[in-house]
Amino acid sequence: MQYLLNGLPLGAIYALVALSYSLIYTASGVLNWSQGDMVMLGAYLGFTFMSLAGLGFGPSFVLSMLLVAAVGVAVQRLILRPLKERGAPPINVVIATLGVAITTRNVALLVWGPNAQLLQSPVSSNPIGIGMLRITPQDLLILAMALLLMFALQYMLRRTKEGRALRAVAQDRYAAVLMGVDTNRSDAVAFAVSASLGAAAGILVAPIFFVTFNMGAGIGLKGFVAAVIGGLGYIPGAIGGGFFLGLLESAAGGQISSGYRDVITYAILIILLWLKPSGLFLRRRQQKL
Amino acid sequence: MKVKKAAFFFLVSVAVVGISVFCSYGTAMSADNVIRIGVVGPESGGSAQLGQGQHQAAQMAVDEINSGNLAGDWKLEIFFEDDEGNPTKSANATNKLIQQDKVHVLIGAINSSATLADMVITGRAGIPQITAGSTGSTITEQGNRWIFRTAVNDEFQADALIKYAKEDLGFKKIATLTAADDYGQSGANLLAGAAEREGLEVVSAQTYNNGDKDFKPQILSIKDAGAEGVFLWGLYTEAALIVRQARQLDLNAQFFGASGMAAQKLIELGGDAIQGLVLTQSFLPASDKAVVTKFVNGYVERFKDTPIPHGAQAYDTIYIIADAVKRAGSTDAEKFREALASTSGLQLVTGEPKFNEKGDDTGKYILLTTIEGDGFKLFKTIEN
Numbered sequence: 001m002q003y004l005l006n007g008l009p010l011g012a013i014y015a016l017v018a019l020s021y022s023l024i025y026t027a028s029g030v031l032n033w034s035q036g037d038m039v040m041l042g043a044y045l046g047f048t049f050m051s052l053a054g055l056g057f058g059p060s061f062v063l064s065m066l067l068v069a070a071v072g073v074a075v076q077r078l079i080l081r082p083l084k085e086r087g088a089p090p091i092n093v094v095i096a097t098l099g100v101a102i103t104t105r106n107v108a109l110l111v112w113g114p115n116a117q118l119l120q121s122p123v124s125s126n127p128i129g130i131g132m133l134r135i136t137p138q139d140l141l142i143l144a145m146a147l148l149l150m151f152a153l154q155y156m157l158r159r160t161k162e163g164r165a166l167r168a169v170a171q172d173r174y175a176a177v178l179m180g181v182d183t184n185r186s187d188a189v190a191f192a193v194s195a196s197l198g199a200a201a202g203i204l205v206a207p208i209f210f211v212t213f214n215m216g217a218g219i220g221l222k223g224f225v226a227a228v229i230g231g232l233g234y235i236p237g238a239i240g241g242g243f244f245l246g247l248l249e250s251a252a253g254g255q256i257s258s259g260y261r262d263v264i265t266y267a268i269l270i271i272l273l274w275l276k277p278s279g280l281f282l283r284r285r286q287q288k289l
Numbered sequence: 290m291k292v293k294k295a296a297f298f299f300l301v302s303v304a305v306v307g308i309s310v311f312c313s314y315g316t317a318m319s320a321d322n323v324i325r326i327g328v329v330g331p332e333s334g335g336s337a338q339l340g341q342g343q344h345q346a347a348q349m350a351v352d353e354i355n356s357g358n359l360a361g362d363w364k365l366e367i368f369f370e371d372d373e374g375n376p377t378k379s380a381n382a383t384n385k386l387i388q389q390d391k392v393h394v395l396i397g398a399i400n401s402s403a404t405l406a407d408m409v410i411t412g413r414a415g416i417p418q419i420t421a422g423s424t425g426s427t428i429t430e431q432g433n434r435w436i437f438r439t440a441v442n443d444e445f446q447a448d449a450l451i452k453y454a455k456e457d458l459g460f461k462k463i464a465t466l467t468a469a470d471d472y473g474q475s476g477a478n479l480l481a482g483a484a485e486r487e488g489l490e491v492v493s494a495q496t497y498n499n500g501d502k503d504f505k506p507q508i509l510s511i512k513d514a515g516a517e518g519v520f521l522w523g524l525y526t527e528a529a530l531i532v533r534q535a536r537q538l539d540l541n542a543q544f545f546g547a548s549g550m551a552a553q554k555l556i557e558l559g560g561d562a563i564q565g566l567v568l569t570q571s572f573l574p575a576s577d578k579a580v581v582t583k584f585v586n587g588y589v590e591r592f593k594d595t596p597i598p599h600g601a602q603a604y605d606t607i608y609i610i611a612d613a614v615k616r617a618g619s620t621d622a623e624k625f626r627e628a629l630a631s632t633s634g635l636q637l638v639t640g641e642p643k644f645n646e647k648g649d650d651t652g653k654y655i656l657l658t659t660i661e662g663d664g665f666k667l668f669k670t671i672e673n
Contacts, residue, residue, distance in 0.1 A: 208533070
């Protein structure tokens with residue numbers, strides 16, 4: 001039971017990152033490998049606003065989400081859009097996002113140095129006991145903020161003009177263009193929203209995992225895997241995949257062997273994908289926002 | 290016939306001149322009574338701080354000895370090479386020091402894998418090598434007679450920690466949580482061995498990969514096993530995360546660590562949860578020993594920085610070399626090695642050096658320290 005409880009906050013973080021992968025993938029057809037480093041960037045910006053500028057957790061949270069969203073748009077405008085316009089093959093676009101990831105990581109290393117940094121949590125990390133179970137206010141904060149962001153995303157997709165445009169483009173890009181949807185604009189929105197989701201995940205996880213320049217690689221990969229488990233491009237699937245991965249990791253590490261946690265987790269994943277090639281929650285390959 | 294005679298005469302004279310030049314070169318070198326010391330360490334790259342600390346402290350010791358004529362009629366000459374912590378570069382640097390600078394003794398390296406690579410070269414050349422920075426226990430188990438160590442063997446640290454847990458704290462059940470790399474696994478084995486000798490039960494032996502962030506599964510296993518003490522063997526980032534997550538899961542055990550994680554950053558990242566962690570070190574700048582304060586004050590004045598343990602050990606190593614060459618009265622490799630091996634009676638910064646047959650310094654002080662506030666506090670010194 002305690003293992004499951006430990007997996008929940010981790011799962012929420014993976015779910016946020018999985019969402020950011022899925023959103024970009026469906027809305028603009030790009031597999032964006034720099035998502036993990038948006039997590040790192042969000043965490044570092046949050047750390048900088050809080051520790052150096054002395055802002056509170058709330059303002060830092062919002063500010064770094066906005067700034068990282070701007071970085072996401074910049075990546076789309078300056079790198080991906082020109083590539084698309086020049087008719088680059090999809091694999092080249094994917095490699096370009098990998099380039100963005102490595103560049104971001106090394107710039108972070110130059111700016112913030114190789115040492116891990118500590119981002120102070122606004123709430124206590126001392127445990128609250130419920131019977132034999134232990135959960136910390138920080139874990140609850142992660143869960144609450146992640147759920148809030150997920151609902152906000154749903155609202156945005158269903159109720160706003162930008163969200164409807166995204167869904168239209170996801171359904172049929174060509175038809176959407178004919179209907180007068182500006183796809184450049186919708187791509188930019190997808191990148192901005194995805195990047196800010198990543199940044200939110202980064203700040204939420206920073207008080208428990210510290211901030212390091214290479215944190216994006218691990219979290220990014222896990223988030224991507226979660227997105228694939230849920231069916232890449234399927235929004236509820238990304239959320240389910242995130243929580244599933246978090247719980248699986250926690251249980252595999254605790255019940256079987258801690259040193260082989262990643263081996264066990266990924267072996268189960270391979271078997272799972274073999275049994276259900278289109279992900280846990282989809283019957284057949286389909287994409288939906 | 291005449292031509293032949295002339296040619297013979299010419300050859301002989303060339304040979305005579307050659308030999309006399311060679312001899313005078315040789316005598317010029319030894320008449321000055323100079324011992325040349327090579328130092329290899331990571332002065333750039335990930336462990337640059339350690340290599341630079343070694344460099345500065347060694348240079349300081351050489352200057353003190355030369356200006357104070359502390360090595361009798363011997364002068365010390367020192368050569369530095371940077372290996373970036375890389376075994377291949379380290380072996381190349383060692384080769385250069387031996388071939389080009391003709392050093393009589395090598396101090397190096399700091400990263401254990403680099404030291405092992407250097408040992409192949411010095412062993413082949415037959416010159417003594419002293420590592421002032423590598424703690425890996427395998428180094429002195431190679432059967433290499435040329436290697437000496439002035440760093441604290443991890444084995445002694447593990448023994449000291451386990452003894453303390455048993456004798457002073459009365460623990461019976463312990464757990465280990467170690468990094469899944471050379472350093473961590475050698476530590477895990479040493480801890481298990483020491484626990485067995487002392488009659489402590491290791492109820493849970495967990496590992497983690499460097500770079501892991503979530504240690505809760507391991508911590509829960511340890512909690513379920515009912516360990517009274519948890520021994521960590523790894524680097525500071527992971528150690529800080531572990532103690533934080535242990536507190537979140539209400540694991541009320543005493544935590545222990547070794548010198549590999551002793552850094553200011555450990556205290557900063559660990560926050561409240563790291564308070565009270567017990568770890569072994571070989572050197573603390575704050576001390577009431579005169580020899581330590583003299584070293585620390587001199588170092589701070591010259592380099593505007595606090596010396597690190599690797600520096601203190603390199604500083605001591607230079608004094609050990611000076612003492613050995615004075616007693617050997619020669620830089621002949623065999624005689625010098627004998628003198629090093631019989632080192633005794635010196636009172637240095639990190640102990641009273643005395644080498645066992647494997648080359649380990651058994652006279653090192655092992656400092657048991659605990660984290661209190663934002664610093665390490667010494668509470669027990671183990672002098673062998």
